Amino acid sequence: MIHSSFDGSVKNDGKTNKIVESNLFDHSLFKFNPDMVIFLNMNGNIVHINHGFVKALGYTLQEIILTPFERFFPSSEIAHYQKLFTQATAGEVLCAHMTLLQKNGETCSVSLNMIPAKFHDQIMGIFVTAKDNTNLIKTEKMLAECELKFSSIVDEALTGVYIVNENGKVTYGNKAFYNILGIENHHSTINFRDYVHPEDIPHLNDVSNSLTHAEKGLTHSFRMHRKDGAVIYVESHAQIITLQHKPHIVGTLQDITERKKIEELHEYFADHDYLTELPFVNVLDLLSLH
Missing domain, CATH: 3.30.450.20 (PAS domain)
Incomplete structure (x- = not known):
């Protein structure tokens, strides 16, 4: 396995080399990473992956190792990936939203990060991490559809x-x-x-x-x-x-302004004579005089 650091700061001293060459590096980056992790050689072939990559795409380890990474992209995205890979091999750290092909014919949307792996200032390969955003995108689409339905009605x-x-x-x-x-x-x-x-x-x-x-x-x-x-x-x-x-x-x-006015009017005439607008008590007093 090729060892490297993300910032190219591998020092040629015994202590650092022992850390880099230990399983700590492999376990922390590959084994314990919840996302997909891939290491590509300078030809773009996959030379190391974690279990997350195998689980997400459904291929066996034998079907993946030493195959070009570009075979896992739909044909419409291969040119874009090739451009990203060329930039990464030139030393650029890149991030892109891409689509990966699963063995069952389905696809998964991922956030792809490409990081040059350097050893003694020389790029030895490319580290790739891919976060599966498929469920997130499905949820966003469902929310967008719900919002559209809500808006169309309301x-x-x-x-x-x-x-x-x-x-x-x-x-x-x-x-x-x-x-x-x-x-x-x-x-x-x-x-x-x-x-x-x-x-x-x-x-x-x-x-x-x-x-x-x-x-x-x-x-x-x-x-x-x-x-x-x-x-x-x-x-x-x-x-x-x-x-x-x-x-x-x-x-x-x-x-309800008009309704309120009508209600107030009804309340008023419940206690007042409609013709004279006098309170009913006063009207009764007038009638008693006659």
Whole structure:
């Protein structure tokens, strides 16, 4: 096996040579490394691998050793790999996102690092580490698909939808949400609390505290200021969710100003005469005079 250091700092003294020539180097870099590790000679052939490489690709050791590393890349990426290998043999440390071919015909996406292995300032080969990102990429695609589905449904919804972080910053708001607040730029960075009526801030704080301990969402109403200064009544159904390991509030928002006016009008005429607008007590007093 060829021994080397990553920085070319191998010194020609007995102590250093004993460390380099011991199994400590092989075990730490190859045997105990959770990622794939490969050592290539200057012709690009594989001369040493760890178990991670065998396990990830499904080939036997005999099928891998002394074969060109480029055979494990799809044809569309071979030219790119060859360019990287040439640069690495010239002394460059490189990192790239590549695809490796498995024996069963499947592929795995990897983060590839190529590091020149030097001995007495001479490049003897290339160390390659490859981290399998296949599951991560699949998860990212699933999240992207979920986000696309969420956006396609929510963006055009007639009800306002918003997500607020623990500092009150709106991290997401659909068109209806911004329209309710009279904000033309639907990508504006705003703080939700800045648009809440000052007298209703304590109520909002109480709701936030209740949501922290609630198993279900809560529906509540309060007043907000539109961008033009008009005061509106809104109703929100909100609940706590966790995004990036931090609590957020996701909720719906409806402008209930007109409904609130009708309710107040009904309450008023529940105690007042419709024609005279006098309280019912006074109307009865007038009738008693006759």
